[in-house]
Amino acid sequence: MGPKRDASAFILPVARLDELFAALRSRGYACVGPTVRDAAIVYGDIEHSADLPRGWTDDHAPGSYRIKRRSDNAYFGYVVGPHAWKKYLFTPERRLWQLQRAGAKWERTDPPVEVQKYAFIGVRACEIAALQIQDRIFTGGQFVEPNYAATRREVFVVSVNCTQSASTCFCVSMDTGPEVRGGSDLTLTEILQPEHCFVVRADSERGDEVLASLDLDCARSEHSHAAAVGVDHARRQSRRLETAGLKDLLRRNSESPQWQDIASRCLSCANCTLACPTCFCSSVEDVSDLSGDHAERWQRWDSCFNPDFSYMHGGEVRRTTAARYRQWMTHKLSTWFDQFGSSGCVGCGRCISWCPVGIDITEEARKMREAEGVQS
C-alpha cells in the first residue's frame, strides 16, 4: 500500500507551472493574470511563470495598499489588486458603431464582435462571484451584451483558492470565498509544505482535458491537508459585514443623517465604482468630425458618482455627494437583490482599499445599524 491519494486532486510542481501556460496557449488562449507593475499587482499579459508576482504580497487598509516582499517564493501570496477581470469583458472604452455619409444616405458600420480567447490566471473565489454577477447583468436578461457574451463564453478560468486574507477582505460575510465553489475550469491551491507546489483540481470538461494533458501525479493526503489548512487560514477574517436584514436596513434609511456625514468625507471621485468588480455602468457618447460626414458612438465606463451620469432634461437627478453615495451603497447592498437576485457586493474589499480617503462600506453599514439600535 502506498500513501493515501486523493483521486480528484493532482500535484503541479512549481517547476512545471510554465507547462500549464503552454498548454493553454496551445489551445488558443491568451493568458492574463497577476503581475507586478506600478507598485501594485495588476492584471496583464502572462507569458510565463516569471511574469507572476513570485515572492510578493499586498498590505491593505482603508485608503492604503502597498506591495512588499514575502519571506517565501509564493506565486499567489497576495490577495486582490486594483484591477478586476471586468476590464477584459466589459472594456473601459469601446466603439459601438460608426456612420459615414455617402451622398444623401448614411452608411453604418458595426465593428465585428471581437472574441479574444482569454485564460484568466489566478482568479479568486470572490472574483468568480463577481464574474457570475456580471454574467447575469450582461447576459441574463432580455438584452444580451454581445461582446461580453462572446468573450465570456470562451474564458478559461484558472482559479486560486485564497490561503490568506487582507484586513479589507470580507468574503466570508458575503459567502463568496475564500474557497472556490464552481465557476472555475481548473482550481489551484498553492501550498508551501510538504513542498512548494500547486494542488490542482479540474472543475469542468475543458479543465479535465487540460489537466489530463499535463499528466500530473495524484495529490497525497498531506498535500490536500495542507491545502485545506491554507483555506481555513484565509477564513479567519477580522472584517465583517452583517448581511442579516441588510437589504431592509438600507431601504429604511434613505433619509438617514448618515448620508450627510459620509458626504463630508466622500470625494465623489468614482474610484470605488471603477475598482468594484461588479459595478457595470457605462455611458454612450456620440462624436462627429468637423465636416459632419463621419460620426461614431463610443461606450465608456461611467459611474453613479459622476455628474453627467444622472443628467436628464433640466439637470442632474443626483446633485449632491450624499445622494450619489446613497444611490451606490443602497444599490450595491439592497436594490441589487430586486434587480439581479443577489447582493452586488462580493466582499473583495477593493472599494475600501482604493477609496482615496478610506471610506469603508462595512463600517458605514455597521454605523447605520447601530444608529437604529440607539433610536429604538
Place this chain on the structure above:
Amino acid sequence: MGKPRLAVWKFASCDGCQLSLLDCEDELLAVAGAVEIAYFPEASSDMQPGPYDVSLVEGSITTAHDAERIREIRRQSGAVITIGACATAGGIQALRNFADVEEFTRAVYATPSFISTLDTSTPIADHIRVDFELRGCPINKHQLLETINAFINRRRPNIPAHSVCVECKRRGTVCVTVARGAACLGPVTHAGCGALCPSYDRGCFGCYGPKELANTESLAAWARDKLGVADKDIQRLHHNFNAWSEPFRSEGDRHG
C-alpha cells in the same frame, strides 16, 4: 450661408493654449475647411474685422485696458469660449491676488512706474458672459477640436465634468495616492488631460481646476493626517494654476 467666422484672442497668458490650435496639425486643415479663421494674430497677420461667430479667448484680465477690450470682444462675438486656466480661473498669475502687486513690480522691474496693472488677475467670466469654459493648463487639443466642432454643429460639447480618477481607472493606471502615498489632486480635479501625471507615477497638480462637488477639505485632511503632507505643501498644491478657483482658493488659504 458662409462658413462660421472664428477669432482667437489673447489676454494675460503664455500663448500655450492658442498654440494648441496650431498644434492640431493633422486636423488643422479640417478646421480651416470648416471655419473661416478671421482673426488669429498668432497664426496670421491677416486680421479681419468682426463680427465673429465664435471667439476663443485665452488669458486672464490683469489690466484696465484688457477689462475694456474683453467687453468689446463680447459685443463682436456670437459665442465666447474661454480656453485654459488663465481664462477660466485667472491662471498662475492670480497668485498676485494673495499678495501685494506693488511689491512684486518693485522687485521685478527696474522702473516700476512704467507698469500699469490691476491688483488682481481674474477669469474672463468675472467680466463678461461666457458660453463655454474649456479647462486645462494647457488645454487638451482634442478637447479644443471637440469644442469647436460642437459649437459649429450646435450641439453640447462632450467634455466630461468628472474627476481625473475616472481617466486613471479607464486606462488602468494604479492610484498613486493609495499605492504610493502620493499627494494627488485627481479626486477633486476636472478631467481632460487623460490622467497624464499619475501615468508617470506622480500626483495630479490640478491643472484642469476643481471639478464639481470638489471636496478639497476631505482630501486635504487625509493628505495631512494620513499621508503626512505638510500644510505648506498642501497650500502649494491648491495655490497653483487654478489658485483663484473655489474651492482651491479657500483650501489653500486654510493651510497657510
